[in-house]
Amino acid sequence: MQAGTVHGGVHLHHAPRSQRPVPRQLPPDTSRFTGREDALSRLDARAGTATLITGTAGVGKTALAVRWAHRHRDRFPDGQLYVDMRGYSPRGPLTADQALEGFLHALDVDPERVPVDPEDKAALYRSVTDGRRFLVLVDNVSAADQARPLLAASDTVTVLVTSRNRLPGLVSRDGVGRLGLDVLSPAESISLLRATAGGDRVDADPAAAARLADQCARLPLALRVAAERCADAPFTTLADLTADLAAEQDRLDLLSSGDDPNAAVRAVLSWSYRALPADAAAAFRAFGLHVTSEASLDALAVLLDLPAASTRRVVDTLVAAHLVEPTARDRYRVHDLLRAYAVERANADQPPEEGAAAVRRVLAWYLHTAFAADRTLLPLYRRTPLPAEDVTPLDFADRAAAMRWCEAERANLVGAVRLAADAGHHDLAGRFPSALWSFFDLRKLWADWTAVFEIGLTSTRITGDRHAEADVLNWLGVAFHDTGRYDRAIDHHQEALAVSREIGDQLTEAGALANLSSVYRRLARFDEALDCLHRSLTIRRATRDLRGEAITLNRLGAVYRDLGRLDESLDHLRRSLDLRKRTGDRHGEGFAHHSLAATYEGLRQSDLAVAHYRRCIEAHREVGNLSGEAKGLDCLGKVLDRTGDTTGAKAVWEQALAIYETIGSAEAYQVRARLAG
Incomplete structure (x- = not known):
């Protein structure tokens, strides 16, 4: 791929909508939810504020928050936002910055308007949610700094935060209320057993039901998993x-630690895991090998090296045993305690080389599928093929x-990307930036973009892949340019130039020169911008790169328009438009028409400016580029x-305002002011 030549090309939006989409991100409600009426009432009283729900692992913090959220979702017509902060994940937590990017995207804020600075992101998030009726559920937080930027400033927004920790700073400094969640009461535990194992069993032996509740430390997670063991076994x-579980606790030397909730959970998990058929046990271990706690059926099939139908059958066994939960069609999540146990079993119960091969396989599958998505998102650009791997990536229809x-x-x-680098698969980690370039450029996910590409850059240097190194340097330069870090952008583009010249990669050299020119133009260093562009043009013509030449x-x-050299500007833009048409670059035509219209405005040829703006609008509308x-x-x-056509101006400004409001663009304020004036 020619680094940088795709920047600003395609924006995948649909036709204009009359209102912003309403995010509905809540996880499914927990089935057979039992008790907690006092806690639910306390949450009722705190609507319109922020509440921290704390308690030990497996006590039901998320289930409580999700139950309350579903019960009151009609009170939040503007939407419900959800994020799992992965605060206790062995692979690292989500940052508040990453969560904010996800929320702003869900709120349909134009990616190009999302600021780089985390504090500015938080301010934009507060502005977008201000005065609107939202519910925000921030799950699995381990530190106050993960949650603090996600708190809203408006009393129309209710925020629920769950954490194993008490997070005193969030309470004292930010005024967040705390709701401590204890284990279930004996009566609630029995009710849960009734709902899960069946009322007849509980009535037949109340003493055994009470013993089972105690063995599970009255934790909902442990009780559900344990009771499911007999739900479909009529003679158990x-x-x-209780006898089986006591034997398992003896095996683990945990019989004397009934006051330790984590020990109780581990005993229940060990007991349930050992009862699984071999193929289901392998599927459970696959969750310990996967990148995060949530996996698609396709990814699990790759880990298990099984067809999708066979994988679905064994995963259904895990769902029935309450060891994993479905989050959407063919998509599953495992509780972090269960995942930690899955990691332990994966390390203990299968040969290391088998687990390593599965991890390599799923990483290669993610890489090749991302590459297939990249080709679909921006199909007309050059790409360096990936090395062959024994995986079958997904195909995409559009x-x-x-x-x-x-x-x-x-x-x-x-x-x-992180796991590939940590596991020493630098040949994979170094190629992820090329496979994710289109996605990050279109969605402007700055925190993820820079993190992934910096990891990829390190990996390319470890493997000595100089071509990939030059590409990643160039793409990072684009990210730094877009985020206003111009010195870093110049450094990266110049380093990309040096590497591409050293290895004789003219295509990357031409792209780096063109990208460097954009930084110089932004800094009004027009002579340097023109020098870069003329050198880029020479290379692109010599290599017959028509699309690059058009760009x-x-x-x-x-640049010529900025300098007031309008005739030269017009000549270059006409030639660019011609090449766009010859190469079938429809979305590029939209940008060319816009540039031509701007130059005709400078020449005071308003009729031609209007004509080109209309063609620009038509082209952008055709490819779905709302911005x-x-x-x-x-x-x-x-x-x-x-x-003098004030009626026509008002009509198109109203259309522009509708789109700007849809994508959350800052220009909406200026258009609204023009319409009011």
Whole structure:
């Protein structure tokens, strides 16, 4: 791929909508939820505030928050946001910065308007949610700094935070209320056993039911898993269960630690795991090998090296045993305690080389599937093929399907890069940036973008892959340019230039020069920008890179317009548009028409400016680029207003405003002011 030439190309949006989409991100409600009426009432009283729900692992913090959220979702018509902060994950927690990017994306804020600085992101999040009726559930927090930026400033927003820790700073400094959740009462424990194992069993032996509750430390997670052992076994009694569990506790030397909730959970898990059929046990261990606690059926099939149908059958066994939970169709999540146990069993119960091969296989599958998505998102750009791996990646019917997969797998993709580097698979880690370039450029997920690409850069240097190193340097330069870190952008582009020249990679050299010119133009260093562009143009013509030539001509036209050399600007932009048409670059035509319209405005040829703005709008609308369409409409309105067509200007500004409001763009305020004036 030519680094940097795709920047700003495609924006995957749908047709304009009359209102923002409403995020509905809550996990499914917990089945057979029992008790907790006092805690639910206390949450009722705290609606419109922030509440921290604390308690030991497995006590039901998330289940309580999700139950309350579903019970009151009608009170939050503007949406419900959810994020798992993975505070206790062995692979590392989610940062508040990453969570904010996800929330702002869910709120349909234009990616190009999302600031880089975490504090600015938090301020934008508070602004977008201010005065609107939202519920925000921030799950599995381990430190106050993970949750603090996600607190809202409006009393119309209810925030629920769950954590094993008491987080005193969040309470004292931020005024968050704390709701401590204890284990179930004896009566609640028996009610849960009734709902799970069956009322007849409980009535037949109340003493055994009470013993089972005590053996499980009255933790909902342990009780559900234990009771499920007899739910489908009509001849198994609760006394049988308590005897089996006592034997398991003896085996683990945990019989005397009934006051230790974690010990009780581990005993129940060990007991349930050993009862699984071999194929289901292997599937449980696969969750310990996976990148995060949430996995698709496809990824699990790759880990198990089984067909999807066979994988679904064995995973259904785990669902029935309450060891994993479905979160969507063919998508599953495992509780972090269960995942920790799955990691332990994966390390203990299968040969190390078998587990290592499975991890390598799933990382390669994520890489190759991401590469397939990248080709679908931006199909017209050059790419360096990936090395062959014995995996079958997914195919994508269209851009929307590719983007949906990238968004659903975002956490796993970021985690895969980290895991690949940590596990020494630098040949994979170094290629993830090329496979994720289109997704990150289109979605502007700055924190993930820079983190993934910096890991990839280190890996390319470890493997000595100089071509990949030059590409990643160039792409990082684009990220730093877009986020206003111009010195770092220049450094990375210049380093990319040095590496590409050293290895004779002219395509990357031309892309780096063009990207460097954009930084110089932003800094009004026009002579340096022109020098870079002329050198880029020479290379692209020598290598017959027509698309690259079109991009460089367009950027030359923009610099000449800045310098007031409008005839030269017009000449370069016309040639760029011609090449866009010849190469079938429809979305590129939209940008070319916009640039031509701007130059015609400078030449005071308003009729031609209007014509090109209309063609720009048409092209952007055709490819679904809402941002480009809105900017075209906005500029068209300004030309119409200046030429006396105030009615026409008002009509297109109203269209632009509808789009700007849909994508959460800052330009909405300015358009609204023009319409009011």
